[in-house]
Amino acid sequence: MKTTHSFLAMKEKKEPISMVTAYDFPSAQLSAAAGIDILLVGDSLGMVVLGYDSTVPVTIEDMIHHGKAVRRGAPETFIVTDMPYMSYHSSLERTMENARHLMQQTGSNALKLEGSGAVIEKIAALVEAGVPIVGHLGLTPQSAGVLGGFKVQGRDASKAQKLVDDALAIEAAGACMLVLECVPHQVTKLVTEALTIPVIGIGAGQEADGQVLVYHDLLSYGFHHVPKFVKQYATVSHDMVRGLKQFHEEVKAAHFPQSEHSFTMKDEEVEALYGGKS
Numbered sequence: 001m002k003t004t005h006s007f008l009a010m011k012e013k014k015e016p017i018s019m020v021t022a023y024d025f026p027s028a029q030l031s032a033a034a035g036i037d038i039l040l041v042g043d044s045l046g047m048v049v050l051g052y053d054s055t056v057p058v059t060i061e062d063m064i065h066h067g068k069a070v071r072r073g074a075p076e077t078f079i080v081t082d083m084p085y086m087s088y089h090s091s092l093e094r095t096m097e098n099a100r101h102l103m104q105q106t107g108s109n110a111l112k113l114e115g116s117g118a119v120i121e122k123i124a125a126l127v128e129a130g131v132p133i134v135g136h137l138g139l140t141p142q143s144a145g146v147l148g149g150f151k152v153q154g155r156d157a158s159k160a161q162k163l164v165d166d167a168l169a170i171e172a173a174g175a176c177m178l179v180l181e182c183v184p185h186q187v188t189k190l191v192t193e194a195l196t197i198p199v200i201g202i203g204a205g206q207e208a209d210g211q212v213l214v215y216h217d218l219l220s221y222g223f224h225h226v227p228k229f230v231k232q233y234a235t236v237s238h239d240m241v242r243g244l245k246q247f248h249e250e251v252k253a254a255h256f257p258q259s260e261h262s263f264t265m266k267d268e269e270v271e272a273l274y275g276g277k278s
């Protein structure tokens, strides 16, 4: 199992880090088989596998349900789990209880929290309590309502400087890694050079220490909206619909199942059952 120290060493050696989201047992198995460095049980599961139009409806219970399945599918992989909407914004006590449930019930290696400001002190307290924390800046989807949608962040110099300052504050609070989402690549370069901890980009250009994409986006699995920054490495929906259609047609035509898909009784048992009537 890789550790937070492995990822620090990879940054130092300029060895890029690969991360992909996983939401269930098979996506975890396939990603582990592909040798992906880190799995992210992202709250994007609300949009990609539960069909909501944002990550806001996702609960701690949802994250635990999916996180447990991902751990069963990838017992040897470093797993990061998102703390969902408003689960780390009220009291410090509730934040700590939510984090404890997520860590103890899913067997995750780290938790990810979006944003800066008041979140910085939550990060510090969690790290103090022994929870490895990943920060998340730029486009923070849990705040999409406030940001005015899923929009590129840090496009002007003052907003970009604030991102660098926030990233430094997250590192100072003890975070072991930072996800940087949907920012211009020049901003990613500044943040990545300013930090000692690895920066994992999504829609943030080449300059990050690693890259993350949503599993269903890079495989083109499902008919959801795919952001512009995604590269599609496979088109599995196409194959899956073709297979499903063929099954449907073969059932309708009574071409499935054939004898090789059926079970048979011994002749004497058939005889006993039918009493010679067959």
Ligand SMILES: Nc1nc(=O)c2c([nH]1)NC[C@@H]1CN(c3ccc(C(=O)N[C@@H](CCC(=O)O)C(=O)O)cc3)CN21
Pocket: 044, 047, 048, 055, 139, 141, 150, 151, 152, 182, 214, 216, 217, 224, 225, 226, 227, 228, 229
């Ligand atoms: N399927 C999926 N992939 C993701 O990467 C993802 C999610 N869902 N859900 C949670 C967040 C939301 N994310 C998103 C969603 C949409 C855009 C998007 O459509 N962006 C516009 C660009 C907007 C602009 O120009 O400012 C685009 O056309 O790609 C970006 C990030 C990233 N995350």
Ligand SMILES: CC(C)C(=O)C(=O)O
Pocket: 021, 040, 041, 042, 043, 044, 045, 082, 179, 181, 202, 212, 214
């Ligand atoms: C897009 C990534 C970084 C994420 O937070 C998620 O999948 O929920």
Ligand SMILES: [Mg+2]
Pocket: 042, 043, 044, 055, 082, 141
């Ligand atoms: Mg997320």
